[in-house]
Amino acid sequence: AYASPIVSLVGARTSGVMLWGGSQAGKTAALKAAVSIYGHPDKLMLNMYATRVSLEQQASFLHHLPMFMDERQLAGNDQALEQLVYMISGGAGKGRGRKNGGVQTRGRWENLALITGEFPISTDSSAAGVRGRLLELNVTKVVESEVGTLLHRELPKQYGTAGPIFLNVLKNNAGTIRQRYDYWLDKTTHEFPEISGSHAALLALLGLADEIASVAVHGEDAEAAAKSAWNFVQAIAAHVVTTAEMDDAERAKKWVISRYVENAHKFEAEEGRPGY
Numbered sequence: 001a002y003a004s005p006i007v008s009l010v011g012a013r014t015s016g017v018m019l020w021g022g023s024q025a026g027k028t029a030a031l032k033a034a035v036s037i038y039g040h041p042d043k044l045m046l047n048m049y050a051t052r053v054s055l056e057q058q059a060s061f062l063h064h065l066p067m068f069m070d071e072r073q074l075a076g077n078d079q080a081l082e083q084l085v086y087m088i089s090g091g092a093g094k095g096r097g098r099k100n101g102g103v104q105t106r107g108r109w110e111n112l113a114l115i116t117g118e119f120p121i122s123t124d125s126s127a128a129g130v131r132g133r134l135l136e137l138n139v140t141k142v143v144e145s146e147v148g149t150l151l152h153r154e155l156p157k158q159y160g161t162a163g164p165i166f167l168n169v170l171k172n173n174a175g176t177i178r179q180r181y182d183y184w185l186d187k188t189t190h191e192f193p194e195i196s197g198s199h200a201a202l203l204a205l206l207g208l209a210d211e212i213a214s215v216a217v218h219g220e221d222a223e224a225a226a227k228s229a230w231n232f233v234q235a236i237a238a239h240v241v242t243t244a245e246m247d248d249a250e251r252a253k254k255w256v257i258s259r260y261v262e263n264a265h266k267f268e269a270e271e272g273r274p275g276y
Contacts, residue, residue, distance in 0.1 A: 001034035001114065002166055003209035004066035008110035009174055010181040012205050013198060014091040016067075016113035020120045021139040027116040028070055029148035034114055035068045036159035037166070045070055052084065056093035060107025067113040081121045088113045089133035112205075132198045137239050162217045169216040177212070184208045188233065194242045203240070207233040 007014060019027050032041035045068045046058060059067055067088070087093075093107035115121075120136045143151065170177060184204035192200055207229045214225035260267065 001037045001066050001068075002213045003205045004112040005064045005167060005170060006177065006181070006205060006209055006212075007112060008064055009170060010178050010205070010208075012181075012201055013089070014110055014112070015089050015198065015202055016085065016115055016134045017202075017206075018115040018117065018121060018134055018136045019139050019142060020117050020136060022118060024145065025139055025141055026143035026145070026148040027139065029151040030142040031068055031070055031114060031116050032155050033151055034066070036155045036162075038065055038163040039160045041155050041159060044068060052087065055084065056087065056107050059088065059109040059111070059113075060093060062111060063109050064111050066111050069113060069115045070117075085121060085134050131241055132196050135199060135202055135236075135240065137236065162213075165217050166213055169212060177208070180211075181205070181208050187230075188237075192237050192240075194244070195237065195240050196243050199240050203233050203237055206236065 006012070019030070021027065031045065035041040035044045038044065046055070055067075091109055098104055115134075120138070121134060122131050122136060181204060184207050185201060188200040188203045188207070189197070192203070195203075210232050211225050211229035214220040214228060215222055220228070
């Protein structure tokens with residue numbers, strides 16, 4: 001949530017982060033906590049049971065602020081979800097004509113989407129572009145049940161205070177923040193050579209946002225904030241798919257091999273018949 005308004009400031013790519021896993025993991029409670037940075041969690045949070053046009057309008061309206069989308073399972077089929085990922089990462093709505101002639105103004109945005117659900121959006125058959133545009137993290141427990149209950153109860157009463165503080169820091173320190181992003185990008189690119197450049201850039205954005213928020217909002221010491229932010233990034237990086245895992249040709253090869261292993265008996269010659 002803190003990383004979203006930094007996207008345009010540092011010239012990063014519009015993308016998304018998704019937490020997926022079984023129910024009772026505290027995903028929705030954590031998402032509400034993220035939403036509460038900027039406003040009332042129940043009013044700002046969307047679910048994916050919406051048309052593409054509606055989501056485009058929401059993204060355009062938010063512009064730099066993050067899109068919060070809960071309940072991925074309410075959305076349509078896998079293909080529709082993948083198209084949604086491309087739409088969000090593209091940073092612009094679909095071109096449409098006017099009824100009386102001409103072209104409608106296309107909505108544009110430079111932000112991050114934060115999504116939760118019980119299943120990931122990408123599948124074994126998804127193109128590498130889908131995985132590169134979305135950071136999907138499988139979680140079993142985001143917050144403990146009692147903490148989740150507390151968040152659901154208290155967040156509607158306390159919200160919208162951290163966001164203005166954070167945004168004010170960005171406004172007054174734009175040049176320094178750009179330089180700091182370059183540092184983070186260099187660090188994630190060199191420390192995690194096995195992941196894609198798009199994921200390394202997103203990790204750099206998340207680390208920078210965590211570092212700034214720790215100092216500006218939570219009053220941490222700068223050195224301690226940088227250290228905890230790096231630990232945060234390392235924890236995420238351990239669950240990011242590698243470039244090899246995203247490669248379409250390599251995934252196709254593994255699929256063929258797995259099919260052979262599963263059906264090895266069908267490739268063996270029957271007794272009394274020549275093998276082929």
